[in-house]
Amino acid sequence: MSGTRHLPDIRDRRDVERLVGAFYDEVLGDPLIGRLFTEVARVDLAVHLPVMADFWESALLSPGVYRRNALRAHRDLHAESPLRAEHFDRWLELWSAVVRRRHAGPVSERAIVKAHAVARALLHHTAGDGRPRREPGPVLVTIEPSADHGRAGPDGHRPGSEG
Numbered sequence: 174m175s176g177t178r179h180l181p182d183i184r185d186r187r188d189v190e191r192l193v194g195a196f197y198d199e200v201l202g203d204p205l206i207g208r209l210f211t212e213v214a215r216v217d218l219a220v221h222l223p224v225m226a227d228f229w230e231s232a233l234l235s236p237g238v239y240r241r242n243a244l245r246a247h248r249d250l251h252a253e254s255p256l257r258a259e260h261f262d263r264w265l266e267l268w269s270a271v272v273r274r275r276h277a278g279p280v281s282e283r284a285i286v287k288a289h290a291v292a293r294a295l296l297h298h299t300a301g302d303g304r305p306r307r308e309p310g311p312v313l314v315t316i317e318p319s320a321d322h323g324r325a326g327p328d329g330h331r332p333g334s335e336g
Contacts, residue, residue, distance in 0.1 A: 190223075261292040
């Protein structure tokens with residue numbers, strides 16, 4: 174092989190655990206999203222990493238291992254420190270880079286595709302489309318009389334009036 178080594182695909186729970194651990198090593202030190210994990214959510218890695226391994230094992234290898242509500246945790250986080258599209262973009266960038274550094278193959282590609290779907294769903298259900306929301310305000314409707322309003326027709330009747 175010309176200077177490149179063959180990377181294994183994600184095969185089992187151990188691969189998932191190592192991948193998740195490597196990912197969180199990147200995330201926790203990231204200047205954009207690291208503080209969401211360390212200062213806002215105050216993630217306990219001893220608890221969080223096995224849960225994330227369950228999630229990714231369910232998503233990639235063995236459906237049904239993960240039995241929690243990921244949306245609730247992200248909504249709670251969003252309520253404390255609003256999540257934005259750039260947070261999800263950075264999360265995806267880091268996840269994709271870690272996956273590609275460690276693995277190659279159909280399961281690895283599915284890990285990246287699944288991450289995009291997860292990020293889109295979480296963004297939609299927390300920050301909406303990620304753009305700042307406009308505050309609702311009064312709706313102003315101007316109703317102008319039509320040109321023939323109030324005029325009698327040639328027969329002496331006004332439009333809309335009964336004879």
